Amino acid sequence: MVEESKQIFRAYLLQQGLKSTRQREIILDAFLKAPAHSSTEDLYLKIRRKHKNIGYATVHRSLKLFAECGIAAERNFGDGTTRYEATHASEHHDHLICTGCGAIMEFEDPKIEQLQQQIAEKHGFAISSHRLELYGSCATCLAN
Amino acid sequence: MVEESKQIFRAYLLQQGLKSTRQREIILDAFLKAPAHSSTEDLYLKIRRKHKNIGYATVHRSLKLFAECGIAAERNFGDGTTRYEATHASEHHDHLICTGCGAIMEFEDPKIEQLQQQIAEKHGFAISSHRLELYGSCATCLAN
DNA sequence: GCAAAATTGAAAATCGTTTTCAGCGGGGGA
DNA sequence: TCCCCCGCTGAAAACGATTTTCAATTTTGC
Numbered sequence: 195m196v197e198e199s200k201q202i203f204r205a206y207l208l209q210q211g212l213k214s215t216r217q218r219e220i221i222l223d224a225f226l227k228a229p230a231h232s233s234t235e236d237l238y239l240k241i242r243r244k245h246k247n248i249g250y251a252t253v254h255r256s257l258k259l260f261a262e263c264g265i266a267a268e269r270n271f272g273d274g275t276t277r278y279e280a281t282h283a284s285e286h287h288d289h290l291i292c293t294g295c296g297a298i299m300e301f302e303d304p305k306i307e308q309l310q311q312q313i314a315e316k317h318g319f320a321i322s323s324h325r326l327e328l329y330g331s332c333a334t335c336l337a338n
Numbered sequence: 339m340v341e342e343s344k345q346i347f348r349a350y351l352l353q354q355g356l357k358s359t360r361q362r363e364i365i366l367d368a369f370l371k372a373p374a375h376s377s378t379e380d381l382y383l384k385i386r387r388k389h390k391n392i393g394y395a396t397v398h399r400s401l402k403l404f405a406e407c408g409i410a411a412e413r414n415f416g417d418g419t420t421r422y423e424a425t426h427a428s429e430h431h432d433h434l435i436c437t438g439c440g441a442i443m444e445f446e447d448p449k450i451e452q453l454q455q456q457i458a459e460k461h462g463f464a465i466s467s468h469r470l471e472l473y474g475s476c477a478t479c480l481a482n
Numbered sequence: 483g484c485a486a487a488a489t490t491g492a493a494a495a496t497c498g499t500t501t502t503c504a505g506c507g508g509g510g511g512a
Numbered sequence: 513t514c515c516c517c518c519g520c521t522g523a524a525a526a527c528g529a530t531t532t533t534c535a536a537t538t539t540t541g542c
Contacts, residue, residue, distance in 0.1 A: 318477030333462030393491040
């Protein structure tokens, strides 16, 4: 899956007349290894540890590129920072977010997707994407 | 419904030891009359037309208060600005957002809510709120 | 009315994000 | 291979929305 993402990204660069650079490879590697839902800052700090000369702006620009070519998805859970998630061709999924400890869990439900489709049709609407987030307390936080 | 919201707000102020002021009443009035999904800026400019001496910060602070006491809900549709929506004890609803013209439509679907509940239970999770947004093209934009 | 405490408005600070710009570097063509 | 064009980079500055600061003002309980 990681290799596939890399190939998609490289193909995208080629197709768009963009260049393959050392930095982009480093950032791509770091991104694909990082935990899902990392922020630009998270990733920047992580990369910074090994590569002192890579700038925040470059990390930011690379993440935008990843999102453009489809190997990453931007997420926004309302805490003011944008997070990125590798999509590596996986099924779409939604999120459960614990407002107590900040834990983020993923789930998918075809039935909900299907109902969304029906609602859109009823409004003459063509869905291109959606977001569904459930906020509350996770099992661990409930136990305390 | 408007009256009910006003009473909830006033009760909240009292309960929290906060003060009822001319500005808060003006902003509350304007908020309850404004279109759903107005931004702080929208509301500020609207109020500014009649009350030249009410500051942006006060509008902002009041909206936060409205959200705190439950008569308003913060929304964030990914365009970088926070929008507020009067809840006046209405049923919960979700949003269809047209990425072409920016139109925002509302819908509700008890079946989806129910499925969400089931998913949460499966993960030992207690939902306190959720958001569901469908992005795409509205009927009008599709016709063009 | 008085005093204590909260509120206000303007301005400044802050936060994450995005752009600028001068120098660097990739890679196609000679 | 060597150029050269043009995209890329990093640091810093710009940006836009949000939040805080602070001195003056207003509200509220007594």
